[in-house]
Amino acid sequence: MIRLDGISKSYGDVTALHSIDLTIKDGEFIAILGPSGCGKTTLLKLLAGFMKPTSGTITINDTVVASAEAVLPPEKRNIGMVFQSFALWPHMTVYEHVQFPLMHHSFAPKADKEQREERVKNVLRMVGLESLAQRYPHELSGGQKQRVSLARAIAPEPGLLLMDEPLSALDAELRMEMRKEIQHIHRHTNASIVYVTHDQSEAFAMADRIVVMNHGKIEQIDRPEMIFTRPETEFVATFVGxxxxxxxxxxxxxxxxxxxxxxxxxxxxxxxxxxxxxxxxxxxxxxxxxxxxxxxxxxxxxxxxxxxxxxxxxxxxxxxxxxxxxxxxxxxxxxxxxxxxxxxxxxxxxxxxxxx
Incomplete structure (x- = not known):
């Protein structure tokens, strides 16, 4: 379980997050929804360990991983990340991208070469890339690149998967296809997912709960159907419904x-x-x-x-x-x-x- 208690983040005189309280259950799919500049990505960076909060604490499985005094870096957290820009290495094949975290991720299960190869094959099969294992990024389509990014993130079996608007660079048809892929991955890995998006249809289609943010504050946290039919604030009513x-x-x-x-x-x-x-x-x-x-x-x-x-x-x-x-x-x-x-x-x- 992941808990954020009173998390705030300021950049000089600008406050990006105001006293955020949020609990994420094991295996839960949480979508962070809001307009540009509402604090979504800042919240994700804090969960990843890329920065310290100005105040408050982040706790993962009863261990405090971030506070105003100290922060546990990303490599020491059991997380995987999927970026908007794919972030693939041009000199590595699809196979090598998926193999890399199995060899270097701190929380990846210890395995010999044969076990790693089997894990890579299983992950590639899960995302439908087994036939493209030896291709390089420049030989892939946008949807295939995003599948590689997903495969690399889930290969070491992280407890928390962080996604920062991963489908925004894709066209409408590919986005629909990738939604199904992400839901499939969620069912098979049972990892907790925090998915940042400004696309309401993505949030409603995939999330167990949606966190609606505005101006660095949480406006409402609830199931998708409740967010849509029972808005609690003027912003949620007009932004979502x-x-x-x-x-x-x-x-x-x-x-x-x-x-x-x-x-x-x-x-x-x-x-x-x-x-x-x-x-x-x-x-x-x-x-x-x-x-x-x-x-x-x-x-x-x-x-x-x-x-x-x-x-x-x-x-x-x-x-x-x-x-x-x-x-x-x-x-x-x-x-x-x-x-x-x-x-x-x-x-x-x-x-x-x-x-x-």
Whole structure:
């Protein structure tokens, strides 16, 4: 188990991390998600041992490996790392890349030459590279290079695998393929994985839990489905779920939206933090649009974008713009300038009038 207690990191007057508390269970897949500059990579570097925290401690299996006073270097930690840039050596073959940590990693199982060869073959088979063992990096595609990087990291059987946006240099199709590869590796190695990304789909597809960060702080830690459907803060609601934050007031367990004062929406798990601010998060796919007559509409369509199975709309409601995603039906789609009504699907308790 890995524990971060009160971890902060400052660079002069700039604080990159603010008092981070996080526990990572054995075999758990944790995704660190957030925009550029939120502190994701700094957190990963601290876990790897590349730098000391300004305050707080990092504990791995009951051993303190980092504090403000001292830090255990990477080579003395049972970790593997996968980098965004692949970080392959041009003079080594695929086979030699995977063999290297078996000979030099401090925590690699002690083995003779025959056992090392068997381990290399098994790892290459795991990542589908056994037929490319004698190739050099310049003879490989981007996806194959990333597989080599993964194979090299898992070969010594590390207890913790750190990944720093490993798929960002690949195209969309390769990213999908590599996601499956990483999940396959996780199942077979049972290593704890900390995966840094700004790609929400990667985090949701693979992680057991997601840590959402912003401005060096943790906004929320939870299972992917809870992050998406039960955001705790305004940032998580808008960054992850792309929610529309509707203003209004809470009366017991009912919400009265300011734009629709004659409607009451039920509490479907809105966080205390959002309630205190008089907000109700509505994801774009929770709206249903219907045609309305001029003068009796909720809003006007300002933007339309075709997205295959869905239509994306921006609807002007009063002084605000709300995002709406609707599955394409057999009915005609809305055009810019159309007056429309919005209905919150499956949640509106009472509707006595239409906002004019």
């Amino acid at each position: 792309k929610c529309n934050l509707i203003q209004g007031k809470w009366e017991e367990k009912m919400f009265i939206p300011k734009p629709f004062p004659n409607e009451k929406w039920p509490d479907i798990g809105v966080s205390i933090n959002l309630k205190k601010k008089g907000l109700y998060p509505v994801r774009p796919d929770q709206w249903a649009l219907s045609k309305a007559k001029e003068g009796s509409s909720h809003g006007v369509v300002k933007f339309v974008q075709y997205q295959g199975k869905e239509m994306y709309y921006i609807v002007q409601v009063g002084e605000e713009e709300w995002t709406v995603h609707e599955l394409i039906q057999h009915t005609s789609r809305f055009q810019v300038g159309d007056p429309v009504n919005l209905v919150l699907q499956n949640t509106v308790i009472k509707k006595e009038a239409v906002l004019v």
